[in-house]
Amino acid sequence: MTTGARKLVGSDTFDSFGSESPQEAPSSGSGTKVALAAVRWLAVPRRWRAAVSVAVGIGLWQLFVTVMHPSSLVVVGPWTVLQDGRALAADGLLWTDLRVSMEEFGLGFAIALVIGIAAGARLGTGKRLSEFLNPWVTILYTVPVIALAPLLILSLGIGMKAKVVVVVVASFFPLAMNTRTGIQSVDPGLHEVCRAFRATKAETFRYLLLPGAVPSVLTGVRLALGRGLISLVFADLFGATAGLGYLILSSEQNVETGNVYVAIVLLALIGLSLSWVVGLLERHFSTYRAGQAGSSA
Amino acid sequence: MTSPNANHNGAGAHLTSEAHVVVDVRDVSKSFRVSNRDVPVLDDVSLAVRAGEIVSIVGPSGCGKTTLLRMVQGLEVPTSGELTIEGRKVGPGSVSSGFVFQQPALFPWFSLERNIAFGLRLRASKQRPTRAEEADKVNKLLDLVGLTGFGAYRPHQLSGGMRQRANLARALAIDPAVLLLDEPFSALDALTRERLQRALSHLFASLHTTAILVTHDIREAVFLGSRVILMGSSPGRALSQFTVDVPHPRTEEFQHGALLGEISHDIYAALRRADAGPQSAASPLGAGGGHDNPSLAVRHDAATTTEQALEPELSGATLDVAYARKG
Numbered sequence: 001m002t003t004g005a006r007k008l009v010g011s012d013t014f015d016s017f018g019s020e021s022p023q024e025a026p027s028s029g030s031g032t033k034v035a036l037a038a039v040r041w042l043a044v045p046r047r048w049r050a051a052v053s054v055a056v057g058i059g060l061w062q063l064f065v066t067v068m069h070p071s072s073l074v075v076v077g078p079w080t081v082l083q084d085g086r087a088l089a090a091d092g093l094l095w096t097d098l099r100v101s102m103e104e105f106g107l108g109f110a111i112a113l114v115i116g117i118a119a120g121a122r123l124g125t126g127k128r129l130s131e132f133l134n135p136w137v138t139i140l141y142t143v144p145v146i147a148l149a150p151l152l153i154l155s156l157g158i159g160m161k162a163k164v165v166v167v168v169v170a171s172f173f174p175l176a177m178n179t180r181t182g183i184q185s186v187d188p189g190l191h192e193v194c195r196a197f198r199a200t201k202a203e204t205f206r207y208l209l210l211p212g213a214v215p216s217v218l219t220g221v222r223l224a225l226g227r228g229l230i231s232l233v234f235a236d237l238f239g240a241t242a243g244l245g246y247l248i249l250s251s252e253q254n255v256e257t258g259n260v261y262v263a264i265v266l267l268a269l270i271g272l273s274l275s276w277v278v279g280l281l282e283r284h285f286s287t288y289r290a291g292q293a294g295s296s297a
Numbered sequence: 298m299t300s301p302n303a304n305h306n307g308a309g310a311h312l313t314s315e316a317h318v319v320v321d322v323r324d325v326s327k328s329f330r331v332s333n334r335d336v337p338v339l340d341d342v343s344l345a346v347r348a349g350e351i352v353s354i355v356g357p358s359g360c361g362k363t364t365l366l367r368m369v370q371g372l373e374v375p376t377s378g379e380l381t382i383e384g385r386k387v388g389p390g391s392v393s394s395g396f397v398f399q400q401p402a403l404f405p406w407f408s409l410e411r412n413i414a415f416g417l418r419l420r421a422s423k424q425r426p427t428r429a430e431e432a433d434k435v436n437k438l439l440d441l442v443g444l445t446g447f448g449a450y451r452p453h454q455l456s457g458g459m460r461q462r463a464n465l466a467r468a469l470a471i472d473p474a475v476l477l478l479d480e481p482f483s484a485l486d487a488l489t490r491e492r493l494q495r496a497l498s499h500l501f502a503s504l505h506t507t508a509i510l511v512t513h514d515i516r517e518a519v520f521l522g523s524r525v526i527l528m529g530s531s532p533g534r535a536l537s538q539f540t541v542d543v544p545h546p547r548t549e550e551f552q553h554g555a556l557l558g559e560i561s562h563d564i565y566a567a568l569r570r571a572d573a574g575p576q577s578a579a580s581p582l583g584a585g586g587g588h589d590n591p592s593l594a595v596r597h598d599a600a601t602t603t604e605q606a607l608e609p610e611l612s613g614a615t616l617d618v619a620y621a622r623k624g
Contacts, residue, residue, distance in 0.1 A: 196370055
């Protein structure tokens with residue numbers, strides 16, 4: 001209760017402060033004018049701040065290209081990216097690459113989600129097993145598994161199979177580690193409740209560990225999405241016949257810098273939308289955290 | 298007031314000697330292993346709680362009062378001795394005591410209703426009620442603890458006092474033979490604490506509850522207990538006991554009155570004497586030591602010198618002071 005209330009109060013005062021202060025000081029010099037502009041800028045309604053930030057970033061990008069004229073081999077402006085993107089989409093090539101990448105990623109991530117969370121749950125509940133396997137999880141989490149991508153492609157071919165495996169391997173560890181952490185960090189007071197009421201292991205898992213681990217699992221999902229996507233593109237660079245990474249590679253080889261940027265922007269959009277979905281889930285489950293903080297306060 | 302056994306002044310004492318023993322703690326000792334050394338926490342404690350009794354246990358921190366309560370719930374296993382509730386040994390399997398935790402410890406992802414029904418839904422509670430019976434029961438409990446209309450709320454939407462009420466309702470939901478309360482109001486502000494103490498007294502009266510209350514608040518122990526047991530530390534043992542012969546529901550008048558102050562004062566004095574050492578603690582024991590049926594007895598077989606010095610005074614009997622409501 002307290003956490004939520006405090007958060008609300010905080011944002012209210014901040015917003016009203018930002019929108020009121022320009023009216024309070026209307027007659028000032030040019031120095032304060034800049035300050036006023038900054039205050040107005042911060043006074044953008046909360047829900048638009050992210051969009052405004054991105055729009056301004058793209059604007060600055062275009063401004064840089066238009067004014068500085070950097071080598072078009074290295075940097076192209078957002079306007080060119082848009083034009084090239086349209087052309088690629090019209091060819092149908094863009095959609096093929098996007099579809100292939102999304103299939104590889106979707107399948108790989110789905111597999112990683114299942115086995116990663118299952119493995120994490122097992123590690124989180126089995127103390128002895130966890131003690132034996134902890135060093136391995138840590139080692140494999142820190143080691144750049146991506147380095148194995150070329151070898152996987154050598155053995156599994158340049159098709160879908162190797163890419164799926166790369167995504168699974170890259171996404172597995174963040175998922176497993178965060179699920180394990182989530183289960184192990186469940187409020188010990190609630191463990192006591194389960195023991196006091198003689199809940200069985202299965203009941204404890206269902207009513208306590210699983211829901212208790214959700215916030216941490218979602219953190220794992222967020223990390224795994226990023227890692228999986230990057231690894232997929234990286235794997236494409238070592239041998240592929242289609243995919244966004246392949247688009248980047250072939251465009252670079254053909255000196256079509258605009259198309260490289262098209263693929264990168266597309267990947268950014270995919271990352272943004274997946275992250276947005278995770279954000280929605282996190283907000284949906286946020287009461288879990290608020291409640292936990294409240295019960296231990 | 299509503300209890301047929303506690304209508305008359307003095308009937309409480311009658312009740313304690315007649316009613317059957319619900320909780321039987323027999324020669325229980327407990328030690329914890331701390332860095333390869335056994336540290337005794339409780340030394341040979343016996344306690345019988347009869348039906349309808351509210352036994353308050355007070356003592357300085359580290360006297361093992363919470364450990365004792367946790368052993369009655371089965372959350373801790375005694376090193377030696379035996380604990381039974383309604384004749385059944387405390388242990389894994391079914392549970393016949395309801396535990397009210399110091400922190401509300403409600404599941405943040407469940408509504409209050411779902412939290413209160415927690416014990417009912419578990420397979421461990423053998424007669425699992427139907428959904429309709431469960432809803433009915435939960436509603437009654439919500440009314441009982443003063444949370445009518447809050448069933449659908451999540452714990453984080455409620456105040457600390459309300460959460461503690463839900464914690465109480467959850468313990469009551471399984472119809473426990475005994476209610477175990479572990480410093481239930483210590484995390485609340487003073488006003489809420491006093492209000493909840495009175496609410497609890499009303500609840501004791503209407504449900505004829507048998508309960509053990511562990512607290513470090515002597516006034517709370519006196520206000521709620523029909524019997525107050527004072528424990529001493531290192532290792533934990535019972536020092537003396539005080540009978541508070543005032544029927545539940547106890548009033549605000551009693552809560553702030555002279556009698557409660559007087560009893561609390563005596564308990565403080567006994568605690569001070571215990572702190573001062575065995576010599577000064579020995580003197581009052583002769584006066585009240587003649588209780589013929591002590592339901593709490595303490596023996597000391599341990600070998601340290603101070604404990605041996607204590608042995609003759611404490612063996613087999615405890616200081617027992619009875620209070621009755623005046624007027």
